Amino acid sequence: MNLPTKFLGMCIASLLLAAGPARAEVQITLKSAKPSSSYYKMGEQLAQALKAGSQGEIIVTLGESAGSVQNILDAESQEDDYIFTSPPVLVSLAQQGKAMFADKDNSDFGSIRALFPIPSLTMHFVMAQEAGSLTFSDLDGKSLLMDNGTFAAREGAKYIKLFGLEGKVSVVDTELSGALEALKSGKVDGFVMAGSWPAPMVVEVSEETGINLLTMDGEEVKKTKRTRMVIPGGTYAGEDDAITTTSVPMVVYTTTEMDDDTAYLLTKTFWAQKKVMARSAAWWEGVDDELMVNITGRLHPGALKFYNEVRFPIAEDQR
Incomplete structure (x- = not known):
């Protein structure tokens, strides 16, 4: 095309x-x-x-x-x-x-x-490398920083419910500006943000500390009823493989x-x-x-x- x-x-x-x-x-x-x-x-x-x-x-x-x-x-x-x-x-x-x-x-x-x-507005589920999370099934028992009132927080909460993780993921309501320090100090296992890739904030975090971005399979993307988006490998430091996630066209x-x-x-x-x-x-x-x-x-x-x-x-x- x-x-x-x-x-x-x-x-x-x-x-x-x-x-x-x-x-x-x-x-x-x-x-x-x-x-x-x-x-x-x-x-x-x-x-x-x-x-x-x-x-x-x-x-x-x-x-x-x-x-x-x-x-x-x-x-x-x-x-x-x-x-x-x-x-x-x-x-x-x-x-x-x-x-x-x-x-x-x-x-x-x-x-x-x-x-x-x-x-496009692209969902990023950014996890500390130590958390060992690569897919949504790995979020059981983990904590996520989500800035309440934002599109990313609403979408993140939707996915937690959609994938049967309610009550299994601790949601920490904090402004996204504090995500890097919260991740580095171990106060949270990850954070959720939405932005076009490469997102400057995720670039900064990936260069400051090791991260994994959650990737989704085809069925998970379909369940969200959002548009599939592939973030190319190498977009963020340490992420050599392509990441499949969701997006909202703009x-x-x-x-x-x-x-x-x-x-x-x-x-x-x-x-x-x-x-x-x-x-x-x-x-x-x-x-x-x-x-x-x-x-x-x-x-x-x-x-x-x-x-x-x-x-x-x-x-x-x-x-």
Whole structure:
């Protein structure tokens, strides 16, 4: 499914050369996550890359956000061109008026359209090497640090219940910032976090102390109803083998209020700059055309025009 890198690069380069005279400066508002999140950092990188790649034609203002649900709720109230990050599943729930959007008018979200994928939110179950844990069955009798209220904590608690480990795993509710010291001192056997790989925090912990990342089999992944993710071997110090875990796809969205030319320019510039971003932040290396399959719902017509030109695989329900 992957397009040859050389071919994709030639396609994008040709499109850039054929772009014609510069348009007026495009002002974009981007909402991603809280400043403490890795996705806020990605937002900063994305804003810089879009400006550089468009030679200053795209100017992105990054705003603080309470998270994906709020990003979706804000979609109908933005006056400027608006882009935001969200898992596709939340956009689907909003457009169907379900779950946390049940009391909202789902017609308000009908104009949301996808632009491009970004690094997925990937579950990490990080264990002290001394704990000898490699699979979920090894967690019996172990303690896990989970930062209550976070996605990782909710997901971690879900897996503990799902795999019959309730009452067998001690959950320590502590901020994730204290995980390294808690692991090194032996106060916990491991911790749970969610972030795009390589996650800077896990990189730091793996370099400071020996760790094992829990890996999952195919049946376990199916039970979670999440997307399978493989973290390549060598991503973290001491982890030479690939790790199979779960993830939540993340996508940059806009609405039909954005004109086709702007959506086209944003999408084209993103893919042209992705390799540049990966030089300073390795998590962008995991973004390729294979992630397009994770986008549920429709693409913006301007983005679709670009994907047709570079021959990305696009499903009928994405058109």
